[in-house]
Amino acid sequence: MPTIYIDNKPYEVKAGKNLLETCLTLGLDLPYFCWHPALGSVGACRQCAITLFKDKEDTQGRIVMSCMEPVKEGACISVSNATAKAFRGQVIEWLMTNHPHDCPVCDEGGCCHLQDMTVMTGHNYRRYQYKKRTYLNQYLGPLLNHEMNRCIQCYRCVRFYKDYAGGEDLNVFAAHHHVYFGREKDGILQSPFSGNLVEVCPTGVFTDKTLKQHYTRKWDLTAAPSVCQHCSLGCNTTAGERYGKIRSITNRYNGAVNGYFLCDRGRFGYEFVNDENRITQPLIRNRVPEAVDEQSLMDHLKLLLTQSRTLIGIGSSRASVESNFALRQLVGSENFYQGVSLDEAALGKLIASILQSGAVHTPSLKEMEQADAVLVLGEDIWNTAPIMALSVRQAVMNSAAANALQQTSIAGWHDAAVRELVQDNKGFLANAGLTASPLDDISTCTLHATPHDIAVMGFAIAHAIHPGLPEVPQLNNELAAKAAQIAKALQQAKRPLIISGPSCYNEAMIKAAFDIAGALNTGERKAMLSYVLPACNSMTLAMMQAPSFEKSIDRINDNTVVIILEQDLYRSIPPAKANAFFNRCKNLIVLDSLHNGTTEKAQVLIPAATMAEADGTLINNEGRAQRYYQVFVPTTGMVKESWKWFWQMRSLQTSSGNGLELHPNDWLTKLEKTLPQFNGISRVSYPPEFRIHGQAIPREPHRYSGRTAMLANLAVSEPKPLQDNDSPLSFTMEGYPNRPPASLIPFFWAPGWNSIQSVNKYQQETGGALSGGDPGIRLLEQKTGTPTAYFTDIPEALPAPRNKWLLLPAYHIFGSDELSAYSAAIRELCPEPYIGLSTQDTAELGITDGKNITLVAEGEEYTYPLKIQEHLCNGIVLLPAGLPGMPALTWGSWATIAPSLKNNAV
Amino acid sequence: MISHIRTMWLVFLHLFHKKATIQYPEEKIRLRPRYKGRIVLTKDPDGGERCVGCYLCAAACPVDCIALQATEDEHGRRYPEFFRINFSRCIFCGYCEEACPTYAIQLIPDFEMAEFKRQNLVFEKEDLLIDSQGKYPGYNFYKAAGVNIGVKEKGAGDQEERPVDIHDLLP
Numbered sequence A: 001m002p003t004i005y006i007d008n009k010p011y012e013v014k015a016g017k018n019l020l021e022t023c024l025t026l027g028l029d030l031p032y033f034c035w036h037p038a039l040g041s042v043g044a045c046r047q048c049a050i051t052l053f054k055d056k057e058d059t060q061g062r063i064v065m066s067c068m069e070p071v072k073e074g075a076c077i078s079v080s081n082a083t084a085k086a087f088r089g090q091v092i093e094w095l096m097t098n099h100p101h102d103c104p105v106c107d108e109g110g111c112c113h114l115q116d117m118t119v120m121t122g123h124n125y126r127r128y129q130y131k132k133r134t135y136l137n138q139y140l141g142p143l144l145n146h147e148m149n150r151c152i153q154c155y156r157c158v159r160f161y162k163d164y165a166g167g168e169d170l171n172v173f174a175a176h177h178h179v180y181f182g183r184e185k186d187g188i189l190q191s192p193f194s195g196n197l198v199e200v201c202p203t204g205v206f207t208d209k210t211l212k213q214h215y216t217r218k219w220d221l222t223a224a225p226s227v228c229q230h231c232s233l234g235c236n237t238t239a240g241e242r243y244g245k246i247r248s249i250t251n252r253y254n255g256a257v258n259g260y261f262l263c264d265r266g267r268f269g270y271e272f273v274n275d276e277n278r279i280t281q282p283l284i285r286n287r288v289p290e291a292v293d294e295q296s297l298m299d300h301l302k303l304l305l306t307q308s309r310t311l312i313g314i315g316s317s318r319a320s321v322e323s324n325f326a327l328r329q330l331v332g333s334e335n336f337y338q339g340v341s342l343d344e345a346a347l348g349k350l351i352a353s354i355l356q357s358g359a360v361h362t363p364s365l366k367e368m369e370q371a372d373a374v375l376v377l378g379e380d381i382w383n384t385a386p387i388m389a390l391s392v393r394q395a396v397m398n399s400a401a402a403n404a405l406q407q408t409s410i411a412g413w414h415d416a417a418v419r420e421l422v423q424d425n426k427g428f429l430a431n432a433g434l435t436a437s438p439l440d441d442i443s444t445c446t447l448h449a450t451p452h453d454i455a456v457m458g459f460a461i462a463h464a465i466h467p468g469l470p471e472v473p474q475l476n477n478e479l480a481a482k483a484a485q486i487a488k489a490l491q492q493a494k495r496p497l498i499i500s501g502p503s504c505y506n507e508a509m510i511k512a513a514f515d516i517a518g519a520l521n522t523g524e525r526k527a528m529l530s531y532v533l534p535a536c537n538s539m540t541l542a543m544m545q546a547p548s549f550e551k552s553i554d555r556i557n558d559n560t561v562v563i564i565l566e567q568d569l570y571r572s573i574p575p576a577k578a579n580a581f582f583n584r585c586k587n588l589i590v591l592d593s594l595h596n597g598t599t600e601k602a603q604v605l606i607p608a609a610t611m612a613e614a615d616g617t618l619i620n621n622e623g624r625a626q627r628y629y630q631v632f633v634p635t636t637g638m639v640k641e642s643w644k645w646f647w648q649m650r651s652l653q654t655s656s657g658n659g660l661e662l663h664p665n666d667w668l669t670k671l672e673k674t675l676p677q678f679n680g681i682s683r684v685s686y687p688p689e690f691r692i693h694g695q696a697i698p699r700e701p702h703r704y705s706g707r708t709a710m711l712a713n714l715a716v717s718e719p720k721p722l723q724d725n726d727s728p729l730s731f732t733m734e735g736y737p738n739r740p741p742a743s744l745i746p747f748f749w750a751p752g753w754n755s756i757q758s759v760n761k762y763q764q765e766t767g768g769a770l771s772g773g774d775p776g777i778r779l780l781e782q783k784t785g786t787p788t789a790y791f792t793d794i795p796e797a798l799p800a801p802r803n804k805w806l807l808l809p810a811y812h813i814f815g816s817d818e819l820s821a822y823s824a825a826i827r828e829l830c831p832e833p834y835i836g837l838s839t840q841d842t843a844e845l846g847i848t849d850g851k852n853i854t855l856v857a858e859g860e861e862y863t864y865p866l867k868i869q870e871h872l873c874n875g876i877v878l879l880p881a882g883l884p885g886m887p888a889l890t891w892g893s894w895a896t897i898a899p900s901l902k903n904n905a906v
Numbered sequence B: 001m002i003s004h005i006r007t008m009w010l011v012f013l014h015l016f017h018k019k020a021t022i023q024y025p026e027e028k029i030r031l032r033p034r035y036k037g038r039i040v041l042t043k044d045p046d047g048g049e050r051c052v053g054c055y056l057c058a059a060a061c062p063v064d065c066i067a068l069q070a071t072e073d074e075h076g077r078r079y080p081e082f083f084r085i086n087f088s089r090c091i092f093c094g095y096c097e098e099a100c101p102t103y104a105i106q107l108i109p110d111f112e113m114a115e116f117k118r119q120n121l122v123f124e125k126e127d128l129l130i131d132s133q134g135k136y137p138g139y140n141f142y143k144a145a146g147v148n149i150g151v152k153e154k155g156a157g158d159q160e161e162r163p164v165d166i167h168d169l170l171p
Ligand code: SF4
Pocket: A099, A100, A101, A102, A103, A104, A106, A107, A108, A109, A110, A112, A113, A114, A115, A150, A202, A203, A204, A205
């Protein structure tokens, strides 16, 4: 480890880093703009100036940009000497000559990196008496607000948007002091990662438009560590509340999971919490009044639950581990099901058993970024697991960079130099899917084929790598060629990554992915296998091996009580089937947070808490258990965590209600004892009694305002602060003022660092893991070196039935997820329902684009406009999955298509 | 003993001094303009609400007795949807006035705010907003700021150049 001298003090530092990140890692306050830990250095802003001395005798030194200067043994630098300080002060003063007088109306204010840096350099008085430059703004869609006057030309936005995230429609225009950051013309930003500009841009040029609707400063938010609910990756988020409404979601750095970035579905999909459609009062249907208080509800439930009836529980992939387990305990393991179709349950079970076998390593998102060859087998990760797609992009870029850097001594953080060197080279990515994906642009090998073909190609790859595995009979030439190409690339890699998932409703594909990863796992090579899952907690139900609720239908009679946990079954199976199911349920209890088709059928409807009002744990696709914490206590209604309701029901049943409440951790301890596959999960969080120096961790920043006025309109005497018995967090601003443990960080803040850039102060080293380790407990670790068994059941090519199409879902980042579609901004971006067919199929059917056509699947008719999918393979019909207002379909079944009988004129 | 007599003598002398006590409320005390009393929200020279809902006064308040919620009109002009001061907590320190970047919130020379019921000391925006510029006439924040919210176009402020034409490549 080299030693460097900063202001005459020796420090042992890590080699290979630049001086800026080194200083920040050491905890020094050094201002910067254009450098970003995930984007590297370009030396554009000149803000990070320090003085570098020739040796210890040199007193003069020279100004250098710390972000462009590597750590060298024995280097003497000064951060605080007068020349460097004056230089940094001048840089800010120049930037400020054109900066508008906007802070009071700027949404960045209070979490603005520019404000922080201005204060840090000590610039506080405007000497420049001339006019300011102004710009016109652009409309950038419903998610982001544009206020170009505030730009300081650091180029971070385009470096993130184009270089890091692969977006194409944000750029820098014009020249000299007129440069402009925006789109070619007004319009919706196309990248699903555009929301990160809010945090990447150090100023208020790009701000969160949804926050603007109910604007609150960062210091006024009651915040808690949360976990994104909108896909299976479990990105870490910070949810902020004020006046009983969630106001914003920001990124919560987790070095192993999402790092610095979220997708737009996760960032802007929070408004379901505030929706008018929320269930706040228990209802008992068919009596007057239907809304009841807790006592009447419990009296009613007591009758229902105790008359020796069979209970059937249907667990939910969007409810917490605690709630699902509490339901399982209430109804008994043999009566516990999950609310997905038979096929989906089977696929989930297969994935969980593969990962639980411990034969291959399933990576975190961070590890995926280190992969040197990637194969995506049939999963549309761009839409089903967006941040995974971003990680795959980094893998492709990083491995190209690593190749290029082998011949030179340039450090990897030299962003501009590395890009110059890499040019258009890419690492290896093979993307096999039904139709085109934005990932195709960076893939070396692309395949658009049917799920069957993708699966057999997978088996062919596995055979090519491990000749002991069966050969695929009658493989067509194209697939054989691709398989050989991919197998070769994967074999040359040291850390190959295979990704698949259930979204094609194809078992063989999942098996093939495993075979490839298993076959690759030899010697030096460490293969990674990752599966995407349908929802944020699908993994829990898959690990519990809960069967599909469709299997429970025959068990339901007038004497059974069915309890449905937080889900809409109409999203899982077609309406006719769902209706048949509900018709059998004479006693139906539903717990949910929002009204939907299923809650309408409930005899007893119980208000469940969303992630904002609940403590709970989710297990992501990597098998990482992560706790999300309650953000606020709703003041109206009777919303409670489902696991609390179940505990109350259980005490009714056993009539031994000892009043002792169970905390989430108690549930997890019980879970570990009951189901050993969850071993370790109780370590996911600290016990509620956890205190640091006797103090809880405050959810509110110390500058939280309005405590004695917020509720004064209701009663002038302030109410007692709310207690939190389930976690070590407090609902006030009092408590431990310093850095809490990594899994309990309610917001990022450090003295002098009000913006989210303060995350530097929470990391072991800049851009690395959070101090104390990144949060989350991994439950699925690799146990053996190579698999002892492979899947050998290669599916036979069955000819498609005549004039039938395989019905498959098309996922959309905006629209396919149930909860995020409640946000008005996201809804604006949802596509309209359509029926997608290949160009050739369309021509053969003689129908035109945009005209209504009718699809018949499992006896039901669906009429929507046709949308020709240029890259879709023949024989497949795609419908968007899960759009608001669209019924569920039997995915993977055979459908017929006819020109619409109804409204052909459209 | 001596000291007692001295004290009585001094007290006696006070009989002939000018009286400091006034017959309040018949007689009013004269307050200087800088006196920190009742808090008001003022308007800008054009008659618009000055407060832009920036929350700085609330953050500066040491007893946290200011609460508001910012909202926007159809032009994007920020103003408080509600603005509440709990005067039963206010210590009239004037920090809010110092923090206010728009001269909206001002402490004025008036302290006659006594109430029998504490609840009546909770003032809402309707109770706080006055139809005047208060102590700082002439200032309109939105003329100085860069945003265009219907008060002035981009580039039309005193200290602003015309908006950049990004197609222009001249130096
Ligand atoms: S970007 Fe920062 S410094 Fe600029 S107006 Fe906004 S808050 Fe103020």
